[in-house]
Amino acid sequence: MTESTKNYVNGEWVVSETGDTFDVENPANSNEIVSRYQQSNSTDAAVAVSAAAESQDSWKNTPGPERGRILREAGTVLANQKEGLTGLLVSEEGKSYAEAAGEVQRAIDIFHYFAAKAADLGGTVKGSSGKNTTLYTRKVPVGVAALITPWNYPIAIPAWKLAPALAAGNSVVLKPASVAPGLSLKIAKALDEAGLPAGVLNVVTGPGREVGSEFIENESTDAVSFTGSSQVGQTVYDQATDAGKRVQTELGGKNPTVVTGSADPSKAADIVATGGFGTTGQSCTACSRAIVDSAIHDDFVAALIDRAESIDIGPGSDHEMGPQVSANERDSTLEYIDIAVEEGATLAAGGGVPDGTAVANGYFVEPTVFTNVDSEMRIAQEEVFGPVISVIEVDDFNGAIDVANNVQYGLSASVVTESHNEANRFIDEADAGVVKVNQKTTGLELHVPFGGFKRSSSETWREQGDSGLDFYTIEKTVYDSY
Template sequence: MQLHNYIDGQWVEAIKKGQREIINPFNQEIIASAAEGTKEDTEKAIAAARRAFDNGEWVNTPASERGEIVRQIGEKIQANVEELARLETLDTGKTIEESRGDMNDIANVFFYFAGLADKDGGELIESPIPDSTSKVVREPIGVCGQITPWNYPLLQAAWKLAPALAAGNTLIMKPSEITPLTTVKVFELFEEIGVPAGVANLVLGTGAEVGAPLSESTDVDLVSFTGGIETGKTIMRSASVNVKKIALELGGKNPNIVFTDADFDTAVDQALNAVYFHGGQVCSAGSRLLVEESIHDQFVEELVKRASRIKLGNGFDEATESGPLISQEHRAKVERYIDIGLEEGATLAVGGKRPNDAELQDGFFFLPTIFTNCTADMRIVQEEIFGPVLTVEAFRTADEAIEKANDTIYGLAGAVFTNDIDKAEYVSRKLRMGTVWINDFHPYFAQAPWGGYKQSGFGRELGKIGLEEYTEVKHVFRNTNPQPVGWFN
């Protein structure tokens, strides 16, 4: 399988002919060869997007017609669910069931923003000046650079592509260089539908060669990035060159608070799902478990029992519950955190190593892991590991749980499990996070905004505000009875 860049309506090789092998994390087989774009490719794509925006063809297309094209993209995704899911599982190692679910969610994202495309006709506001009208309108921001992570390649791309197109912008998409398969496929669907040349461009390659030029270019009006915090800080610095708008989602260290009065079996099951879904490679993973002291030991005992039975394997095997980690480098990072946790004095209750199963030796597998006797000052409690590693802390009061939960630089998401609705509401108000779940973990949907507090980033994706991120606000004032001012007689 050969993957190319898509620039100005054409599939093209990288200008310097660079190539990257894409491998299956389950067995390290080569599944594709991808163009390795550089600054030159990125500048060519930026120029195409700039021309397409400035010539006005897309931005001046009636919003209802743009919405119809975005809706057709959703229909194409629905029609290609099995192929897209297969590519996603090949690329990431996640289970085929999860990949199918992702594709249905992705189609719904396009349908949602298609429906919003023509719903904002502006807002008339009362003018204090006689004989005048005053209106607030939203207009597309311009050329958008979009940079997505490897853990949810097409889902994260959809959260950016759908609102940008619906709002009338042009764009350059840079997927993760190690998981580009489904993003390339969706750009093929764009071409089938007839998205105008230059409106949506795709450049494959690294952050240094492709992402950095997007951030630095004075012809790019917005950069939307999902990924690591250090890269996010670099983008912020680079974006200052033309004070471009940026939207950042930079991960989290998400607390899951369980009170004694919660339904025990449900809370255990949800805690497992919170941290081990997709091998913990989820920005909102519930990797910090806070359990009320009175049930702590019983809860941990059940967690350890259940975690040790999680079935690792090939994502295409319907019996598999969790696949491999994404790469050898990423697994090595997780392993370093195991050493750090032990050095800090945490107790390794289960996991902490690679599996011994012969059929898993070629993949980047790592056993579900639980650390107990953790304290808030430990690096394994403070830093995002992004793997199947759970830290457990005990608490006595709601206020102590809140203090522990808020005690990181992150503020993406968190959950509270309790049957006391007043307690649930109290805790949810106090948590400094963009999303709080009560008696659940992980649900998201197109209608609700997603994003973080603190160093988890700023800006929102999804929801009505997710469309507004791709617009500028303009105030239009009209004097209906113009007269000389007479100030300078």
């Protein structure tokens, strides 16, 4: 019998008021129940917010180096549990073992990074226009931060929201996605072991319409950070701003890789395939469109098809590419594949569900390549959260830039080129918050800002690095006459 995992509220592990639970299945084998979690409601969420609010003053007044010590110790606890955390991530979300291990390590690194930053939080001293006056600024926490996180990076994204919030002196309520909530509760346990005071962090599982909405609208929360789809993100943004909250949203993408005529086709195909098929295409920064110069188009397509057909598909524990996270996600990807065929795109590789006993009960989709794609087709305009790459042929670099920018999203974009001029023009002209040269669209450094343009972000605050701390702090200006 599967044991129910409890919510973490006010330093205690508690069951939901509803008495109900929900199961999380292994996406590689839907017959296997991985874990059982609390099906919480708005009352559970309100209790968590109250606990966070009551702890806020004490945590705010805890010295930054002490807050940092707790974050550092939590990172060490996670590091000591890395093997088990990796296994849970593979089982709940479906990533390959190598991808899951890398994500767990990233979470560890994030906690250690912001542990050091907690001691550096201060302000600046400015020259005063008056005599005998010291003029300076101080950074103070926003208050209670409500974090709503997605399933596709179930430990890294909670970590990169939570660590700067705590480092800056905010108390937190966190609602992880119900598809893969286990890693967020493991973070809570690590922080509890590290000595985080009761009430500073509260994690409640359950539906967004109940738990998430209460977190957003409760008068005691001061800031809302959300990562997820653009459609849901707009609703969250409207709810949060209507309630007078500080808000950041990081949303979807339709990320291009431009392959110029000077690029090596084989190298470019490997970059595109890694960016598009890695994490089963379930990254907001995944490459969805390869925009390729006609001079090397045919050689590039041949190399990309070879790469797609060589990928080893199966359970993430021992295969290169795992399943999609749920039946709904798999079915959505397959529906987009059907739409692309109906609109006239050429299915050049994949496009179906793989055969074999190892994948019979999972949510697997073959790595898929479309050619003869027009940039106005739905497959080239709408986010497909799965292992599907559309190849769009263009006549020249100017045409490639136009196609790359001709979408409602602007999260990540890359160019593969041997031309210094093309590389710098792309950096200048690409409408994206992350721009890369001769690299895949996925993969982020933790100490630099991350965020998108257009429908990929609220364009209010960036995450990670110093920018991540900015969202969770407010500057206070002090005039001290003596």
